[in-house]
Amino acid sequence: MDFATFLIQTLNALQYGLLLFLVASGLTLVFGIMGIINLAHGSFYMIGAYLAFVLTSATGSLVLAIVLGIPLALLFGAFLEWALFSHLYKRDHLEQVLLTYGLILVFEELRSLLVGNDVHGVAIPAFLDASIRLTEVMSYPVYRLAISVVCIVLAVALYFVIQRTRLGMMIRAGNDDRTMVEALGININMIYRVVFALGVALAALAGMLAAPISSVFPNMGGQVLIISFVIVVIGGIGSVWGALVAALIVGFADTFGKVLLPEIAGMVVYLVMAVVLLWRPEGILKKG
Amino acid sequence: MNPQASLILKLAAFVALACVPLTGESFYVEMIAKMLVMAIFAMSLDLLVGFTGLVSLGHAAYFGIAAYAAALLSPKYEAANLWVVFPAAVGLSALAAFVIGLFVLRTKGIYFIMVTLAFAQMAYFVFHDTPVGGGSDGIYLNVKPSAAIGGWEPFDLSNADHQYYFILAILLLVYLFLWRVLQSPFGRVLVGIKSNEHRMQSMGYFTFRYKLGAFTLAGALGGVAGFLYAVLFGFVTPELLSWHESGNVLLMVILGGMGNLVGAVVGAFAFEGMRGVFEGWTSHWQLLMGGVIVAVVLFLPGGLSSLPGRLRRALQGDEAK
Numbered sequence: 237m238d239f240a241t242f243l244i245q246t247l248n249a250l251q252y253g254l255l256l257f258l259v260a261s262g263l264t265l266v267f268g269i270m271g272i273i274n275l276a277h278g279s280f281y282m283i284g285a286y287l288a289f290v291l292t293s294a295t296g297s298l299v300l301a302i303v304l305g306i307p308l309a310l311l312f313g314a315f316l317e318w319a320l321f322s323h324l325y326k327r328d329h330l331e332q333v334l335l336t337y338g339l340i341l342v343f344e345e346l347r348s349l350l351v352g353n354d355v356h357g358v359a360i361p362a363f364l365d366a367s368i369r370l371t372e373v374m375s376y377p378v379y380r381l382a383i384s385v386v387c388i389v390l391a392v393a394l395y396f397v398i399q400r401t402r403l404g405m406m407i408r409a410g411n412d413d414r415t416m417v418e419a420l421g422i423n424i425n426m427i428y429r430v431v432f433a434l435g436v437a438l439a440a441l442a443g444m445l446a447a448p449i450s451s452v453f454p455n456m457g458g459q460v461l462i463i464s465f466v467i468v469v470i471g472g473i474g475s476v477w478g479a480l481v482a483a484l485i486v487g488f489a490d491t492f493g494k495v496l497l498p499e500i501a502g503m504v505v506y507l508v509m510a511v512v513l514l515w516r517p518e519g520i521l522k523k524g
Numbered sequence: 525m526n527p528q529a530s531l532i533l534k535l536a537a538f539v540a541l542a543c544v545p546l547t548g549e550s551f552y553v554e555m556i557a558k559m560l561v562m563a564i565f566a567m568s569l570d571l572l573v574g575f576t577g578l579v580s581l582g583h584a585a586y587f588g589i590a591a592y593a594a595a596l597l598s599p600k601y602e603a604a605n606l607w608v609v610f611p612a613a614v615g616l617s618a619l620a621a622f623v624i625g626l627f628v629l630r631t632k633g634i635y636f637i638m639v640t641l642a643f644a645q646m647a648y649f650v651f652h653d654t655p656v657g658g659g660s661d662g663i664y665l666n667v668k669p670s671a672a673i674g675g676w677e678p679f680d681l682s683n684a685d686h687q688y689y690f691i692l693a694i695l696l697l698v699y700l701f702l703w704r705v706l707q708s709p710f711g712r713v714l715v716g717i718k719s720n721e722h723r724m725q726s727m728g729y730f731t732f733r734y735k736l737g738a739f740t741l742a743g744a745l746g747g748v749a750g751f752l753y754a755v756l757f758g759f760v761t762p763e764l765l766s767w768h769e770s771g772n773v774l775l776m777v778i779l780g781g782m783g784n785l786v787g788a789v790v791g792a793f794a795f796e797g798m799r800g801v802f803e804g805w806t807s808h809w810q811l812l813m814g815g816v817i818v819a820v821v822l823f824l825p826g827g828l829s830s831l832p833g834r835l836r837r838a839l840q841g842d843e844a845k
Binding site for chain 2: 340466468
C-alpha cells in the first residue's frame with residue numbers, strides 16, 4: 237500500500253468512525269441515562285437520510301435541508317419520548333426490545349408508503365463539490381473532509397455541553413443515580429426528553445450527512461444500528477468517550493479490513509468486538 | 525385452569541393438528557407445517573428467554589446454520605440419509621451455540637442482547653458475503669433426505685403428508701423433551717437463575733455452566749427447527765439468519781407469554797396467522813404487524829396468554845391487579 241492510498245483510507249476510516257460516533261453517542265446516552273435499549277435508533281439514521289433527500293429535492297440545497305431537518309428531528313424525538321418511550325422506563329429490557337422492534341417495522345413501512353422503495357441520490361452542495369489532488373491519479377473529495385470537520389465540531393460541542401454546562405451536569409448525574417437526582421428536585425423526566433430528542437437529532441444528522449455519499453435506500457438503518465451496538469459494547473454503556481474511541485476503532489477496522497482482508501471484511505468488526513469482550517466484558521471505558 | 529382440563533385441551537389441539545392433512549388442502553398443510561416448524565423454534569428460544577431469563581436477539585443464527593448444513597451436506601442430485609444429516613445439522617448448530625455462548629454469556633442484561641445480535645450478524649455475513657452457501661442468492665436443497673434404514677423406508681419426506689406428520693412428531697418430541705428437562709434438577713437450576721442468579725451462585729451452583737448448557741441446548745433445538753425448515757421449503761437464504769428472524773421468533777415467544785412451552789406454540793401460530801391475514805390485506809403488512817407489536821407492549825404486558833385471565837377478571841368486575 238503506497239502512501240497516498242494509506243492516506244486516503246485513513247481519512248475514510250476517520251470520516252466513517254466519526255459519523256458512526258454521531259449515531260452511537262445518542263444510543264449510549266439513552267442506554268446509560270434512561271436504561272432503555274432502543275432498536276429503533278437505526279431508523280432515526282434512515283429517517284434523517286430520507287429527510288435530507290425529500291428536503292433537498294424541495295429546497296434545492298442540502299445545507300438548507302439540514303437546517304430544516306434538525307429541528308424536525310428534535311421535535312420528532314421529543315414526541316416519541318412523550319408518546320411511547322416514557323412508558324418503558326419501568327419495564328424490562330425484553331419489552332423495550334419488542335416495542336422498538338415494532339417501531340422499526342412501522343418506520344420502514346411508512347418510509348415505503350411515503351417515499352417508495354427506490355434508491356435515491358442526494359446532490360453534494362456545490363461549494364463542497366470538489367476534490368483535492370493527492371497524486372497524478374488519486375484525489376480526495378472535499379465533502380468527506382467536511383463531514384469529518386462537522387463531526388469533530390459536534391463532538392467538541394457535545395463534550396462542552398456534557399462537561400461544562402448545568403444541563404450536562406444533570407445528565408451526568410442522571411447517568412450515575414437517577415433516584416438521587418430526582419430527590420434533589422431536578423425534573424428527571426425533562427432531562428430524559430432532552431437527551432432522547434438529542435439522540436434522535438444526532439442520529440438523523442448522521443443520516444443527512446451520509447446521504448450524498450451512501451445514497452438513501454431501504455433498510456439502511458438496520459446495518460448502522462448493529463454497528464452502533466458493537467460500538468456501544470466496545471466502548472462501554474453510557475460512556476460517550478468510550479463511544480468515540482470505539483467508533484474510531486470500528487471505523488479503522490472496517491475500512492482497513494475491506495482493503496487488507498476483503499474476503500472476511502463483513503466480519504472484521506465483530507471479531508474486534510469478540511476480542512474486546514474476552515479482554516473487558518464491560519467495554520474498554522466502563523467506569524468501576 | 526385445572527391440570528385435567530389443560531391436558532384435555534392440549535390433547536384436543538394435538539388431535540386437531542393431526543387431522544389437518546385429512547382435509548387434502550395442500551396449501552393449508554404446508555402453511556400449518558411451517559407454523560409447526562416455527563413453534564419448535566419458538567419453544568427453543570423460550571428455554572432461554574422464558575425459563576433462564578436470557579434475552580437472546582440472535583437466535584436465528586442457529587436456525588440458519590442447521591438449515592444451511594441441511595443444504596450443504598446433501599449431495600446435489602440425490603437424497604441424503606436423513607439419519608445422518610439431521611443429527612449432523614443439529615450438532616453444528618449446537619457447536620456454534622456452544623462457542624458463541626462462551627463469549628456472550630460473559631455479559632449480562634442489555635450487553636447480552638446486543639452481543640447475541642452482533643454474533644448472529646457475524647454468522648449472517650459468513651453466509652451473505654462468502655461463497656460457502658451461494659452468497660446472498662442462497663442455495664437449493666434439491667432432493668429431500670431419505671429416511672431409509674437399510675432397505676426399509678418407514679416414511680417418505682417428499683410426500684407432503686408424511687413430511688407433515690414427521691414435523692408434528694418432532695414437535696411433540698421436542699415439547700416432551702423440554703418439559704422433562706424443565707422438571708429435572710438442571711431445569712430447576714435454570715429457573716432459579718432466572719429469578720435470582722446471585723442466590724444460585726451463593727448456593728454453590730456454577731451458574732455459567734448451566735447457562736452455557738441452556739444456550740447450547742436452545743441452539744441445538746433451534747437447529748432442529750432450521751433443518752425442518754430447509755427440508756420443508758428446499759431453499760435456504762442468508763435472510764434466515766437475519767436479525768428480523770431473531771426479532772420475529774422473540775415476538776412469538778412474547779405473544780404467547782414467556783416461560784410457557786404451550787404459549788410459545790400458540791405464539792408461533794398467532795404470529796404466522798397474523799402475518800398471513802395481514803399479507804392478504806396489503807403489501808404493507810409490516811405496518812400493521814408493527815402497530816400490533818407496539819400495542820401489545822403498551823396495553824397487554826403478559827402476552828396473549830394473559831388474555832383469558834384478564835377477561836375473567838374484567839367479567840367478574842375484579843379491580844385487583
